[in-house]
Amino acid sequence: MINKKAQLGEQMTFFAFLFLLIIIGLGIVAGVYIFFGSGYDFRSVDADLLNYKIRNCISNNLLDDNFKNNFYEICKIDLKVIEDKNYIIRILADEKEFFDFGDELQCELSAKNINYPKCTSVNFNSNGKNIFILTGSNQQSRGANA
Amino acid sequence: MNKKAQSDVLMNNVVYLILLAIFVVGMFAFIWQQSNGAAVWEDYYVKEIVKVIDLSKPGDQVTIDVQKATEIAKKNEVGFSEIFKFDNANNEVCVKLSQGRATCFSYFNDEDVIFEDIELGVPVNILKFSVKEKA
Numbered sequence: 001m002i003n004k005k006a007q008l009g010e011q012m013t014f015f016a017f018l019f020l021l022i023i024i025g026l027g028i029v030a031g032v033y034i035f036f037g038s039g040y041d042f043r044s045v046d047a048d049l050l051n052y053k054i055r056n057c058i059s060n061n062l063l064d065d066n067f068k069n070n071f072y073e074i075c076k077i078d079l080k081v082i083e084d085k086n087y088i089i090r091i092l093a094d095e096k097e098f099f100d101f102g103d104e105l106q107c108e109l110s111a112k113n114i115n116y117p118k119c120t121s122v123n124f125n126s127n128g129k130n131i132f133i134l135t136g137s138n139q140q141s142r143g144a145n146a
Numbered sequence: 147m148n149k150k151a152q153s154d155v156l157m158n159n160v161v162y163l164i165l166l167a168i169f170v171v172g173m174f175a176f177i178w179q180q181s182n183g184a185a186v187w188e189d190y191y192v193k194e195i196v197k198v199i200d201l202s203k204p205g206d207q208v209t210i211d212v213q214k215a216t217e218i219a220k221k222n223e224v225g226f227s228e229i230f231k232f233d234n235a236n237n238e239v240c241v242k243l244s245q246g247r248a249t250c251f252s253y254f255n256d257e258d259v260i261f262e263d264i265e266l267g268v269p270v271n272i273l274k275f276s277v278k279e280k281a
Contacts, residue, residue: 014162017165018165025172025173028173029176032177032181036180036185036186039186039189040189040190042193042197042251045193046196046200049197049200050200052201053200053254072256076255078237078253078254078255081237081254085252085254087254139252141249142249142250143250144247144248144250145246
């Protein structure tokens with residue numbers, strides 16, 4: 001009886017040992033990820049680039065229905081990427097909505113939570129109109145098996 | 147009887163030692179893999195390349211210093227031809243600096259990117275690609 005109790009105690013130490021290994025392992029993995037893990041946050045630059053491209057495009061085109069209907073083709077912006085990666089585009093001409101894609105409300109929340117998209121807004125004049133462009137990006141790099 | 151007890155004690159300790167050895171080797175392998183920075187540099191290069199592509203116009207020829215990327219790829223036994231992949235169908239660039247995984251990022255500029263070459267030692271290794279009108 002005593003012997004059996006001792007055996008049970010010995011077997012229990014195996015779980016304690018395993019538990020210790022798991023705790024130490026998790027600690028090391030967490031430490032390494034904190035040290036090496038924070039990626040290169042490109043979202044602000046991405047939003048700036050999109051804003052710049054749209055600004056250039058508007059400067060070289062008239063803001064009419066044709067431009068509005070063929071915005072992506074005229075400005076050479078890939079619609080699939082904009083849709084799939086949840087970009088935000090909002091264009092106002094003389095304070096009237098001219099073009100809108102995505103939820104621009106998220107831009108206002110980005111200061112409170114880093115998981116919301118990073119946005120860029122620019123005001124400028126083109127062909128006598130006051131143009132406001134808001135762009136946002138929340139694209140993260142994707143890991144792929146190679 | 148005594149010999150059996152000795153053998154039991156030894157067996158128990160062998161299990162612990164094997165587990166400990168597996169744990170230590172696993173942890174060292176993990177830290178080693180992370181510390182050569184392949185994932186961080188993949189992320190950096192893929193985004194810098196996308197930045198250049200998004201600012202490019204058809205006809206542009208681009209050269210980028212990829213010395214650090216080639217050094218890491220060589221260390222991780224990744225062939226130079228496998229490091230940079232341009233997927234024009236999905237408007238995506240992928241960079242692979244370690245075995246088994248690559249980091250990809252999409253560009254919104256609606257153009258085709260044509261990989262040309264990785265030139266070695268001029269005086270650093272450079273990546274060459276050109277941007278063309280979408281086919």
